[in-house]
Amino acid sequence: MKKNGIENFKYYVGVNSLKDIASKDDKICVLNILGGESRTVTPISHSYSGGNVFFGTSPGRQGQVLETNIGDIPVYNNVREGLKDGHTFNVGVVYLPPAGVRDGVAELIRVNDDLEKIIIITEKVSAHDAREIRALGQQGKVDIFGANCLGIADAWLQVRYGGALGGDRPAETLHKGSVAIYSNSGNFTTTIANYLKTYGWGTTTSISSGKDVYIHFAAPEFAHALANDARSKAAVMYIEPGGYYEQNLKLTKPVVACVVGRWKANLTRAVGHAGAIGGAGDGAEAKEEWFMNHFGVDDVFTPENPVCSAKGALVVNIAHIPTALTAVMKLNKAEPDFPPEGDLSLKPWFGNNQGLDLPDEFDLPIVDAISPYKEQIASLGKQVGAVFPRQPMKDCSGSSIMDAKTQITRVNGVSILDAAMEPLESNLCLNLVRELNDGNDNALFNLAVASGVNLNGGAALAAADAAREAGNSPNTVIAAACSIYGPNQVDGARNAAETLIELFAHSGIPAGDDESADVSSAKPSKEQLATLVAGSPDAKAEAMLAALKARGGKSLFVKYIRSLDGHPTADAVLAALTTTIAWESLMCKRISKLTVRNLPWHVRLFSLHMGASAPPANHTNDSYCGVPMKEVLQSLTATELAYLSLTGKKPTKEELFPFQVMLGLIISNGVGTISAQGAKGAVAADGPETPERVHINKCMIGYLTHTGFAHGGNGFEGIQFLIERFSGKNMTDAGNAKHGLDLKAMAEEYAVKFGEDKKASKAVGEPIRNIPGVNHPVFKGLVVNKDPREVFIADLLKKRGDYNVFHEFYSALVQALFDTGVTKNVFCVNIDAIIATILLKLLWPRFQSGDFSEKAMESSAFTAFLFGRMAGCAAEIDDHTNRGRNMDTRTPASKCNFVS
């Protein structure tokens, strides 16, 4: 039998005193305990309160637990299961999404007769549900707090229910004292408690009421409970416009009311709290009047005009609350609870004038923060590079994002359309150092890549060749080579990079290309020195250093290792080059130390992609693909090297740009692609929480094995289609607009034939082969459809006077398909078609001359895809290594299906 409510109220109110709102004996059940917010907040509340959460619910997760530092909290599918398992509770905390809150409240009330209190944390509960929740609570004789609140905290009992009052350090804010807090704002509940401390006032019970239209435990109930709480000598009430909750309050103890929101009268709808918008009689001014009448004062309290009575004071600025309370309590002959802690004066913890001569009135000096923040700031100063929070990274990326509307992917903030304007070397760096390169960076990076493409005499080349001979596809060939480049192959360079980071991390040098910077403070230990120099000259290192000079590259770190006592090793030179490139991003904390340490490994694997794609005959002691190694080292770019590896010849300027565009377009297609998923799965399986165990080469293999004839190799379908259309046409130069072909007629002829085949196939129920490169699931439905990526590239190439007969044919084809009635509207030419047309144009002369077989064309198309995609996948690998959790890409058993 439920108790009767308090007689003073016309509606049900069960709580008679603030001291009863929270109790050490209360037992809590949390609905949606494993939801994102509860998972963070509940363990802190549970631990702070000495263990008051007895179980939680989360449908489908029965048997799981929420870990806390004082023991696990069991989780059930529903409340009934928890009760059946022997648990009891009298307080329900609701963390459900808005649409589920009303049903959750009904479940709590209907299933558990012992229920006394419900705290609803959820924001944006609809008014419809709120009015029904109110009725449910009244019917069930349950006190409800919220919604849209942060719950209740009792500093005397050190208990908090629901919500996160006091944040992740409740004890820091909630000091035992004599003042109760009632606040429409959850944030201000904590902020006011903090402010009170500066005048020596501690708290009893703090209530975050929420500020929806319906406030279930509102000001009248608070006033009643305050009167009956012997611990509370006074109260602070933070009140916003809207609602008549504070009218005619029966306050029997001193109160400081802070009413904020006069300006809100200018707004025509609520911003922030849904109920914080006043009508004709419940705006901020009206509420100020209500309180002033009760206090018997005629003005607002300010430090300059301290108007107050023994009953209380009205303030309109929360900063004035402690002063006002102290003044009111003085009239009541009451002293603060403890000596003041800190003050509220302006104290910047960080700042920089950037050399500007600021006026004295706001040129505030930086001051030490209060403890423990002071210590945290000190340790932050020692931190080098970004430190990313770890989280499950399944289907998540901090590197790439695809816009579902435009289908355009952005990698580290750069759209692939912009990436297509950059050379491959810039895109490779962008993916890892999260910034586009400047000219000097490119010079250094090109040398770093060039130093690794020639695999002559190495096991990687043999592995690649053996894989190729076994009939494997290009991805498998490169994967075989990647398996050779394990940690032992690259630890020399990685350790050298780490040494450079350790030596220069706190040097204050912002950019790695500043050769004039003072390096005198960098004193390597014997062990550190051993990672950078050797006793005898290293021929490869010497060649690289000469090449750097020839390229005009600047590197503080190369200069530094050359100044050391000994001969720089090739590993150290590579590390110096990559660390130079990454330094600015590291210092700006855009990337982590780990990324800089792994950068030489990534670069080696980029080189390996190219080197393993060229047959063994193209690797000799002194040349690569017929180009002398000196030239390779001293002048070729990564883009040129990719082209050289793919085709066996150096590109002309005219050939290079479209090739670069094509590579830029395919660096990433978002985290959902199979290739990215392969890369991320490989990282997750190694366990990124121990990042040293993540083997980058194995992760690259993960990506490579997640490409194939359908993903990556399918680019050839477009090429094959075009070869079929243009075979026997005697067209020799795909870049010559005067080709003499009637493309319209060719397109119409094919369209008619395609239409007939389609009809015939349909008649017998057979599938018909779709035309590759035409149509797109997103860019469809208009009279004339365009893939914006195709439009961008077409315009770009057109402006450069770069004609492509295959592209023009595709444009004619989609029109012809419409004109001949095969399609109901003009389909788009999609991005796959663009890639096929660019690549085929580049390879066409060699195909025509018989140099390149159709099979070689297929292999080249696939390999080209890998050259682009390695950039995006390296980014996913690095990102997942930095942010991910062990095995975080697995799919829960509950999401897996059996198919018979």
Next chain:
Amino acid sequence: MLYGAKLLKKVNFPAATVLGPEASDNEIKDLIEKCGSVFVKPIFKGGVGKKGKSGLIGRALDIKSALAEKERLYFAEHKVGAMSYKAQGVTFEGAVAADYEVYFSITDSTKYRAPTVTLTHHGGVDIEELEPEKVAEAPFDALTGLKAFVIANALSDLGAPKEIVSPLVQNLPKLWDLFHLHGMTTLELNPIRMTVSSPGRLLPVACDFKCGFDRDDHRVDRLGLPEDLFMADDTDFEQEINQLRTYQGQSDVYVINDKGTILSPTFGGGANSLVTEGLGDDAIISSDFGGNPPYEKMHEVMKICLRHWLPQTNVLFVIGGKSNNTDIFETFRAMSDALREYFNENGPSPIFVVIGRGGVNLVRGMGVFKDVLEALGLPYRIFGHDSAMSDVVRYAQTVDKWMKDGGRAQIAAKLGIEEG
């Protein structure tokens, strides 16, 4: 009333015949013939009140005067307080002969903490102008809904004429379904004219309709109303931000002054009230981005803020109290990333950055913001929660004043850009 008549039809509540702005002369003429006269009313989106008092309702007995009123009111402007609303066409509403005019509304009352009807048979005037005893307020149980006896009791309390009681008791409860099942927060019919439907029988006919919708209730979608109806006074900026509205993190914004110079992304409803109050017209927007928004959402919100307002901003003012659950590191990382990306894409902008915050992962968050500001070469001050928030607001205003008095040009010169 144009949409109101359609909505009332869903619950079979009689409404005056209404023609929209597209009505032909013949249709208007027919309506006048049928009803004796028409009321010509301008269409304001967003439920703007007191049109009659402002002379914005015309009555026409013939087509000529109806068209003259149409011309007068089609683009009429209506000033309510500081706000000015422009009409977007007119409606023609058939007059309804009646002896009684009834006022009726349903809303959630914070006095009774229950849905409450307000009712009087002295309708057709401002409800606030009537003596309290002429108006009945009747709260009722949301779970059982608005039942006939609630209306009957209210009319009985008012001493309403007996001939109107039965038709109102029969018809008014229908409105609960329209109100409660379609995401409304308020529904007002004023007047309902009690017209003779058959000898000795009155029928309530709604002649004006107002309602408010709950932005957090998807039941509104059941009505199939056009989207633009809800974009009444939203700016492009507000619409863009509102598209990100989910329960995970707030994204409420309101453009205060599109000529303002302080861009103040604010965290928490309380801080929103305090900052909006403190900054006044210096603020460009009033906002609440609290509620622990995830990185992606905060990043997107900030990008939109910067794209719309950074060029005119003197002070980027990131402000909130001591957060309880909002992760400062995540939100500041998202915001500072967006700022850096903005500079990367659009070049630098001469701003001073002021930040005031406390809470979860505070120092890491401040650190990441600081690093970006250093990299961008921007002057800044970052305050912890031990500085009074209102003083930080005033600090931002002092900086803004200096920026207007030449500081902006100084920063522009430092950044190597030309700035007027």
